[in-house]
Amino acid sequence: MTYPKHSPQIAILGAGLIGAAWAALFQHHGADVRVWDPAAEALAATGARMKAPLAQMAEVAPEAGSMGSLTLCDTLTDAVSGADLIQENAPESIPVKHALYAEVEPFMAPHAILASSTSALTWSELSPGLREPDHLITAHPFNPPHLVPLVEIYGTDQARVERAEAIYRFAGRVPVRLKKDATGHIANRLASALWREAVFMVQEGIADVEAIDAALINGPGLRWSVLGAHMAYHLGGGPGGMEGYLAHLGPSQERRWAALGVPSLSTEVQAELVAGVAREAAGRDMSELEATRDKALIAALRARKDAPHV
Amino acid sequence: MTYPKHSPQIAILGAGLIGAAWAALFQHHGADVRVWDPAAEALAATGARMKAPLAQMAEVAPEAGSMGSLTLCDTLTDAVSGADLIQENAPESIPVKHALYAEVEPFMAPHAILASSTSALTWSELSPGLREPDHLITAHPFNPPHLVPLVEIYGTDQARVERAEAIYRFAGRVPVRLKKDATGHIANRLASALWREAVFMVQEGIADVEAIDAALINGPGLRWSVLGAHMAYHLGGGPGGMEGYLAHLGPSQERRWAALGVPSLSTEVQAELVAGVAREAAGRDMSELEATRDKALIAALRARKDAPHV
Numbered sequence: 237m238t239y240p241k242h243s244p245q246i247a248i249l250g251a252g253l254i255g256a257a258w259a260a261l262f263q264h265h266g267a268d269v270r271v272w273d274p275a276a277e278a279l280a281a282t283g284a285r286m287k288a289p290l291a292q293m294a295e296v297a298p299e300a301g302s303m304g305s306l307t308l309c310d311t312l313t314d315a316v317s318g319a320d321l322i323q324e325n326a327p328e329s330i331p332v333k334h335a336l337y338a339e340v341e342p343f344m345a346p347h348a349i350l351a352s353s354t355s356a357l358t359w360s361e362l363s364p365g366l367r368e369p370d371h372l373i374t375a376h377p378f379n380p381p382h383l384v385p386l387v388e389i390y391g392t393d394q395a396r397v398e399r400a401e402a403i404y405r406f407a408g409r410v411p412v413r414l415k416k417d418a419t420g421h422i423a424n425r426l427a428s429a430l431w432r433e434a435v436f437m438v439q440e441g442i443a444d445v446e447a448i449d450a451a452l453i454n455g456p457g458l459r460w461s462v463l464g465a466h467m468a469y470h471l472g473g474g475p476g477g478m479e480g481y482l483a484h485l486g487p488s489q490e491r492r493w494a495a496l497g498v499p500s501l502s503t504e505v506q507a508e509l510v511a512g513v514a515r516e517a518a519g520r521d522m523s524e525l526e527a528t529r530d531k532a533l534i535a536a537l538r539a540r541k542d543a544p545h546v
Numbered sequence: 547m548t549y550p551k552h553s554p555q556i557a558i559l560g561a562g563l564i565g566a567a568w569a570a571l572f573q574h575h576g577a578d579v580r581v582w583d584p585a586a587e588a589l590a591a592t593g594a595r596m597k598a599p600l601a602q603m604a605e606v607a608p609e610a611g612s613m614g615s616l617t618l619c620d621t622l623t624d625a626v627s628g629a630d631l632i633q634e635n636a637p638e639s640i641p642v643k644h645a646l647y648a649e650v651e652p653f654m655a656p657h658a659i660l661a662s663s664t665s666a667l668t669w670s671e672l673s674p675g676l677r678e679p680d681h682l683i684t685a686h687p688f689n690p691p692h693l694v695p696l697v698e699i700y701g702t703d704q705a706r707v708e709r710a711e712a713i714y715r716f717a718g719r720v721p722v723r724l725k726k727d728a729t730g731h732i733a734n735r736l737a738s739a740l741w742r743e744a745v746f747m748v749q750e751g752i753a754d755v756e757a758i759d760a761a762l763i764n765g766p767g768l769r770w771s772v773l774g775a776h777m778a779y780h781l782g783g784g785p786g787g788m789e790g791y792l793a794h795l796g797p798s799q800e801r802r803w804a805a806l807g808v809p810s811l812s813t814e815v816q817a818e819l820v821a822g823v824a825r826e827a828a829g830r831d832m833s834e835l836e837a838t839r840d841k842a843l844i845a846a847l848r849a850r851k852d853a854p855h856v
Contacts, residue, residue, distance in 0.1 A: 385768075413757060437728070459694060464756075487811075530830075538849065
């Protein structure tokens with residue numbers, strides 16, 4: 237099956253912020269999207285929740301062509317029947333997801349992929365909820381899902397994983413595959429490792445919250461938006477590249493790793509984190525901060541089209 | 547003293563890649579730049595080394611106005627005399643830098659700032675090389691220095707630190723201040739912490755080198771180019787922001803930190819890192835990779851002008 241020769245049919249289970257972002261993303265790229273939510277109110281709010289993401293998609297990917305259809309489904313069966321990909325965005329609870337999978341599985345097409353957006357849970361925890369565990373993959377988007385291209389994928393049926401990757405690429409995503417199931421997938425492990433050291437620096441009084449964020453945005457964050465961490469050491473290694481870097485600085489790198497810290501989220505540290513982001517926000521409320529973030533992400537994504545990353 | 551009312555006079559000590567990037571940056575923004583290097587050949591190559599950075603500066607900051615002067619100095623005295631800021635880019639050796647400082651100090655103007663670009667060394671290690679340690683600051687740029695805006699600053703004389711910040715801002719930099727001297731400053735500590743987890747995932751077979759780099763570039767790296775790590779948790783915390791995040795997920799965050807790994811740079815891991823970046827480079831040599839990086843950085847910097855980061 238090749239996309240976009242044949243537009244995929246997508247089921248979105250759960251019409252919260254993540255579900256609405258997925259729905260907007262797939263519809264914008266021409267897929268037929270069917271949305272279901274156990275709460276009638278949430279389902280009814282889907283269109284309103286998709287409005288901003290759809291407007292942003294038009295800015296990021298104006299070339300996507302004609303939009304697909306959107307159907308709000310009162311029953312799970314309606315949403316799931318005939319779907320190529322079922323994107324599940326239920327609460328992060330193993331029993332809740334298992335119960336949902338038990339309802340979904342009988343109505344899945346034989347080729348269908350059940351994809352969990354889970355951030356905190358793993359394939360190994362979720363797949364026992366199906367009679368055919370291989371029909372499940374984890375497909376974790378990075379927030380906000382319609383703007384940040386990454387989708388981290390783990391599954392055991394290679395054909396399903398490949399079909400899922402094709403569908404996510406059809407929707408302008410960058411699927412990245414894990415070789416082994418892991419808590420936090422890739423990106424949240426990296427983010428968690430970085431934030432641990434950031435909080436350690438706050439705890440030790442090395443720098444303020446807002447100084448650390450400014451250093452990240454104007455230094456490594458900017459560079460990591462165009463160049464991977466491994467590749468950065470390759471380019472930093474001189475003519476010998478990564479091999480030269482490891483030969484000359486490998487031993488000192490292990491010492492530098494040993495010098496990094498493990499903070500404690502004590503009352504004092506928590507208070508300083510809260511005060512620090514308040515100083516950094518400088519009176520801007522959540523919606524203002526999010527609007528600034530989204531506008532900057534859209535500009536960065538547009539810049540990539542002319543000048544691709546390494 | 548206010549810049550740019552009065553263009554600063556800059557001395558660049560060491561005409562290697564970092565020195566040439568500093569020289570191009572300051573000259574482009576209208577400062578008068580005097581360059582010295584102990585090796586006559588390196589000094590003679592300064593103009594050639596500045597060519598590409600100067601061309602890139604014209605793309606990034608076309609609004610900068612008329613360029614300053616460039617003088618290649620045969621003697622250290624000529625370079626340093628009358629300079630407001632002396633940017634030192636000597637090899638990362640305490641004795642070498644101390645010896646240089648001993649030669650520089652007698653010719654420094656009373657208000658002058660001696661700023662070390664050091665990456666690996668600290669203010670506490672370097673300042674004993676001066677009779678007046680307060681005249682030294684560390685001012686670490688992030689590679690490539692003329693494109694990545696961050697300059698990390700530590701010093702003990704607040705007036706000098708403030709004057710240095712004004713000069714770096716004059717040159718379009720984003721100075722970020724440390725409250726306490728620390729190995730790796732801020733950015734390299736963050737980069738080191740992130741890479742440790744990246745190498746751990748390679749060691750554990752969770753994901754390939756190139757998959758981890760792709761996840762970073764298309765996920766957290768992109769987001770950190772517009773939004774700091776602390777602020778990302780603030781926005782991810784729902785209406786309660788950072789406070790809500792810490793209240794609900796603080797304990798599980800400490801567990802997640804405990805689940806992160808410490809890799810060993812064993813022969814096998816090193817071989818996999820080298821093989822991984824080779825796959826990722828896909829035949830592109832260093833200069834091609836650097837050109838792609840620089841083009842993407844320039845596009846990202848231009849995008850920021852219309853849509854500033856959070």
